[in-house]
Amino acid sequence: MLRRDPLADPAPLIKRVYAYAAYRLGDGPDAEDVTSETFERALRYRNSFDPKKGEPVAWLLGIAKRCVDGGWSKTEYATEDVDSADTTDLEEETIRRLTVSRAVSALDERDRELIALRYGADLTARQIAELLGARTNAIEVALHRALGRLRGILGADEAEAVRKPSASE
Amino acid sequence: MRYWRKRHEGLDLEAELRAGRPEPAPDFVHRLEARVRNDGRRSRAGSLRIAFVGALTAVMLLALASVGGVGYASSSAKDAAVSVKRVVTPKDVIKVLKRGPAIDQYKKPKAKKVKKAKKKGQGTRGRVRARTRPPFTG
Numbered sequence: 243m244l245r246r247d248p249l250a251d252p253a254p255l256i257k258r259v260y261a262y263a264a265y266r267l268g269d270g271p272d273a274e275d276v277t278s279e280t281f282e283r284a285l286r287y288r289n290s291f292d293p294k295k296g297e298p299v300a301w302l303l304g305i306a307k308r309c310v311d312g313g314w315s316k317t318e319y320a321t322e323d324v325d326s327a328d329t330t331d332l333e334e335e336t337i338r339r340l341t342v343s344r345a346v347s348a349l350d351e352r353d354r355e356l357i358a359l360r361y362g363a364d365l366t367a368r369q370i371a372e373l374l375g376a377r378t379n380a381i382e383v384a385l386h387r388a389l390g391r392l393r394g395i396l397g398a399d400e401a402e403a404v405r406k407p408s409a410s411e
Numbered sequence: 412m413r414y415w416r417k418r419h420e421g422l423d424l425e426a427e428l429r430a431g432r433p434e435p436a437p438d439f440v441h442r443l444e445a446r447v448r449n450d451g452r453r454s455r456a457g458s459l460r461i462a463f464v465g466a467l468t469a470v471m472l473l474a475l476a477s478v479g480g481v482g483y484a485s486s487s488a489k490d491a492a493v494s495v496k497r498v499v500t501p502k503d504v505i506k507v508l509k510r511g512p513a514i515d516q517y518k519k520p521k522a523k524k525v526k527k528a529k530k531k532g533q534g535t536r537g538r539v540r541a542r543t544r545p546p547f548t549g
Contacts, residue, residue: 247451249447249451250451252443252444252447252448253440253444256435256440256443256444256447257434257435257440260433260434260435260439260440261432261433261434264433264435265432265433269433273433273435274435274436274439277435277439277443278443281443281446281447285446285447285450288451288454289454338427338431339431339433342427342428342431343431343433346428357428361425361428361429361432362432362433364429364432389424389425392424393424396424
């Protein structure tokens with residue numbers, strides 16, 4: 243019987259793995275390194291992929307998670323400073339992305355991982371639960387709390403930004 | 412932080428996280444995609460080769476089986492094995508296992524009955540008669 247190739251359509255998988263790595267480590271070369279390493283390992287073990295255990299993306303994210311946990315998580319999260327000068331739409335878009343990225347970087351490791359799996363890799367709560375060996379309900383609750391903390395960080399940033407100009411005046 | 416100041420009310424953070432999902436550079440995606448596809452092609456070629464060899468073997472076996480070649484080959488192999496065994500095994504160990512008409516024909520001859528020696532003092536009658544008669548020539 244012919245086996246299904248888990249890497250038959252690599253482009254969308256590369257994007258999802260990269261998004262996961264970037265939410266965990268920051269956008270840039272570290273995320274690229276983790277993505278490359280993930281696919282190298284996947285190529286090496288592509289015959290061991292078992293479709294009964296889950297989707298190819300879940301398999302790849304399991305590998306990516308081990309890559310990040312195995313050493314890259316100690317690297318500094320790559321962020322850029324956000325300057326709130328007068329902005330056009332494109333700049334606003336960029337600022338929005340950087341602000342979200344910076345807020346995610348301020349989360350603890352566990353929350354960042356959940357955000358990365360849910361919104362970076364676009365996994366469902368059930369898939370995340372299978373990957374992390376937890377219950378779906380527990381993952382949903384943890385995600386809700388992580389989003390709450392993220393909102394808190396964004397709110398604190400906003401308050402600080404409001405305070406800064408008034409202090410300089 | 413102007414963005415957040417502007418849109419703090421009714422902010423859909425989940426949508427923002429999805430929309431602001433980090434994207435890899437197109438060049439990086441193309442390079443990695445090419446690498447994955449090349450490897451896939453190589454491994455597919457390997458498995459195709461194995462499948463071809465398997466199919467060829469099956470076809471050859473089927474063709475042989477259809478003309479009784481398998482039985483012929485197995486009997487040839489058996490004969491060869493027997494011949495080798497005969498050569499290798501020492502002669503004194505060889506035993507005829509099967510019974511056949513030849514065995515009956517070349518049976519061991521029955522041992523002749525040995526005449527008992529006559530006791531002394533029986534007289535000379537028999538000996539004298541044997542001496543006087545001419546030999547029987549049939």
